[in-house]
Amino acid sequence: MEWCVSMPKVELHAHLNGSIRDSTLLDLTEGLIGTGVIDISEVEHIIKKYNRSVAEVFKLFDLIHILTTDHNTVTRITKEVWLLGCHVVEDFASDNVVYLELRTTPKRNDSAGMSKRSYVEAVLKGLRSITSVDVDFIPHCADSKSLFTPLPGIGHVRKRIYVRLLLSIDRRETAEAAMETVKLALEMKPFGVIGIDLSGHPCIGDWTTYLPALKFAREQGLYVTLHCGEVPNSKEIKNMLDFRPQRIGHACHLEDEHWRQLKSSKIPVEICLTSNIRTLTIRSIHVHHFELYTKIYPGIHLKNIFSEPDDLVDAGDLYKAKHPIVLCTDDSGVFSTSLSKEYKFAADSFGRFHFTFAASNLN
Ligand SMILES: CNc1ncnc2c1ncn2[C@@H]1O[C@H](COP(=O)(O)O)[C@@H](O)[C@H]1O
Numbered sequence: 001m002e003w004c005v006s007m008p009k010v011e012l013h014a015h016l017n018g019s020i021r022d023s024t025l026l027d028l029t030e031g032l033i034g035t036g037v038i039d040i041s042e043v044e045h046i047i048k049k050y051n052r053s054v055a056e057v058f059k060l061f062d063l064i065h066i067l068t069t070d071h072n073t074v075t076r077i078t079k080e081v082w083l084l085g086c087h088v089v090e091d092f093a094s095d096n097v098v099y100l101e102l103r104t105t106p107k108r109n110d111s112a113g114m115s116k117r118s119y120v121e122a123v124l125k126g127l128r129s130i131t132s133v134d135v136d137f138i139p140h141c142a143d144s145k146s147l148f149t150p151l152p153g154i155g156h157v158r159k160r161i162y163v164r165l166l167l168s169i170d171r172r173e174t175a176e177a178a179m180e181t182v183k184l185a186l187e188m189k190p191f192g193v194i195g196i197d198l199s200g201h202p203c204i205g206d207w208t209t210y211l212p213a214l215k216f217a218r219e220q221g222l223y224v225t226l227h228c229g230e231v232p233n234s235k236e237i238k239n240m241l242d243f244r245p246q247r248i249g250h251a252c253h254l255e256d257e258h259w260r261q262l263k264s265s266k267i268p269v270e271i272c273l274t275s276n277i278r279t280l281t282i283r284s285i286h287v288h289h290f291e292l293y294t295k296i297y298p299g300i301h302l303k304n305i306f307s308e309p310d311d312l313v314d315a316g317d318l319y320k321a322k323h324p325i326v327l328c329t330d331d332s333g334v335f336s337t338s339l340s341k342e343y344k345f346a347a348d349s350f351g352r353f354h355f356t357f358a359a360s361n362l363n
């Protein structure tokens, strides 16, 4: 494990509100006691549960959103979001993540005067205010200095971490709200926003709602990554692969034709092992598409062990196929993981694999 921690790593799939530390979550909860906004007894039950279904995980996200953005004033929300951004980046830096792409869904709270824009500004300011680690946040742009003051120098002892931001579209949003997010991302490009993600409850909504916004994002030079195949949905998976995003996340429920399409397209896959196992999206690590058990132990058929259908035996084995993949945390707070733990999990589960794949296999 120490080796996994000490190795410099790249994190490409981390949701800001999913990466919140337990202690921060509890601080935020305490801050809302007596306000009538939440019922503590109900909150505790959700927070303390270990294995959660996809539906329960999304219940927890609703709760986290209340904790971070359901306040009366935009100043209070800014403070919470700011704090959250600081802690999350510090945690990744202490795990020796050297390049971090953090994604978050811009949120509106009209009653507090909070807009998607002020939410993103709060995140950016939070990231800029970190002094414990040396954050390289803004891509080379002179104008950026007008918005943020430079960080104070504390010599060479601070760890350096490159942070870039992706703005997420939630599958519950309207097409207009998605377009607003894309335009905001374009506006915030000089300040470190580099792309768009499509996420949210995988059983909700129709992704084609967001196609105009996603196409516009791509035309304007933003990178696009999609949560794809987290649950079975053959038509959606095919259409998403046809769209040819820069990357996809999860890719758990691809069928044979999808695997073929994915492999020939070489679209890199963000692999989230713990997330997939904890949400039961994948039944066992031995049938995970990172590398199939049958390929490690030839001759042993999955259907004999797990009563899986025949076609699973021929499903994805992305590592073996040298497909571009990268290990990611998804929601390190919600799933009590870290990027080092994901590397350790992969090493323990799949044995002899080489760590160099993470950076070198990516486009
Ligand atoms: C477990 N697998 C997942 N599948 C799909 N979407 C997920 C997710 N995990 C997180 N999110 C998305 O990220 C939001 C939290 O971070 P932000 O508020 O954006 O910072 C969640 O509400 C959800 O929309």
Ligand SMILES: [Zn+2]
Pocket (backbone or CB within 6 Å): 013, 015, 199, 227, 249, 330
């Ligand atoms: Zn995700």
